[in-house]
Amino acid sequence: MTGLLILLAFLMAGTLVQHWTSAPIPPSIIGMLLLLVFLISQRKVPAALTSITQSLAPILPLFLIPVSVGVITHEQLVREHGLLLLLILAISLIPGTLVCGWIMSRGKRS
Amino acid sequence: MMILLQTPLFWTALTIGAFLLGQQVYRLTGNLVLLPPILTGIGLVVVTLKLTDTPYTTYMEGGHYLHDMLQPLIVMLAVPLFLQLRALRQDALRIALAVTLGSATTVACAWWLTSWWIGDPMLSQTMLTKSITTPVAVAITGQLGGDPSLAAAFVILSGLLGVIMILPILTLMRIQRPETVGITLGVCAHAIGTSRALDLGEREAAYAITAMILTATLHAVVLPLLVSLF
Structure with a gap:
């Protein structure tokens, strides 16, 4: 539980920073960046964080089910534009893959 | 039985059950990438909501317990x-x-x-x-x-x-x-x-x-x- 408490503490820190700066970035992202800075300054991951990450990371998709199920509130939109949206998602992958593939093949081989 | 459909935690439990079943399906299909546990999970919950004629807002009274965990998970x-x-x-x-x-x-x-x-x-x-x-x-x-x-x-x-x-x-x-x-x-x-x-x-x-x-x-x-x- 110490790990979860650390995560919640950084989330609260993110919430405060977001409130003070009114940055248009969600508190959770600021919290993540703060935790990243903390880890870099420590040069290692505290054991409590390692253990919470190992137990929660594999089941992360579970927590996404409720919001994803919300697609049923957009039935009309899906029926009208669903196929076109799928086509757009597919087409847009092509330039992304070409650019990533091209850049990653530049430079010396490691 | 029907009283359960009005109980928020029923929907939390159903979501967890659907995800676990999704994990089983994923394993049984030899980790078929096109059938990730989240997809099976979403499918099962959607079908249940349709069959029981439950509105999404009712489902979310239970679903939000899981949903709220997303913020610490992002951190x-x-x-x-x-x-x-x-x-x-x-x-x-x-x-x-x-x-x-x-x-x-x-x-x-x-x-x-x-x-x-x-x-x-x-x-x-x-x-x-x-x-x-x-x-x-x-x-x-x-x-x-x-x-x-x-x-x-x-x-x-x-x-x-x-x-x-x-x-x-x-x-x-x-x-x-x-x-x-x-x-x-x-x-x-x-x-x-x-x-x-x-x-x-x-x-x-x-x-x-x-x-x-x-x-x-x-x-x-x-x-x-x-x-x-x-």
Whole structure:
């Protein structure tokens, strides 16, 4: 539980920073960046964080089910534009893959 | 029996059960990437809601217990990012360029096509988060004028399409290097791409995880700023 408490503490820190700066970035992202800075300054991951990450990371998709199920509130939109949206998602992958593939093949081989 | 349908925690339990069943299905199909546990889970919950004629708001009274955990889970992404960054430091410049330009290209393309072919601003704005791993996409889409549920759907579908399309495209480009494959799967197909990368090998997976979290972080910071400027 110490790990979860650390995560919640950084989330609260993110919430405060977001409130003070009114940055248009969600508190959770600021919290993540703060935790990243903390880890870099420590040069290692505290054991409590390692253990919470190992137990929660594999089941992360579970927590996404409720919001994803919300697609049923957009039935009309899906029926009208669903196929076109799928086509757009597919087409847009092509330039992304070409650019990533091209850049990653530049430079010396490691 | 019917009283259960009005009990919020019934829906929490059902969601957990549906996910566990999804994990079993995934294992039984020999880790078929196109059938990730989240997809089976969503399907089972949707079918149950339809059969029992339960509105989404009733479901969410139970679902939000799980949903609220997304925020600390986003904070948690700093841990794998830190571990991978330390390991991949020597390749930093190439990774940074591929993540930035690769993700910008695919998102710009999707946004432009949606604006052109459909012209519904809400859908175009929701497209902006299509290259961000689902929890982060859900967190920022509201600020961009998009819809969280559709954002989740776009990201998951992108991941599935990416797993089908990316490897053949790279093969056509005669690229098989694990670093390239990993980065491309991470940038374009996020979590589902990363689980495909895990099947391919450790190096692919390391690059995919790095690319996925870097893309998410970059977009989460840049997109709201860009949108607030216009």
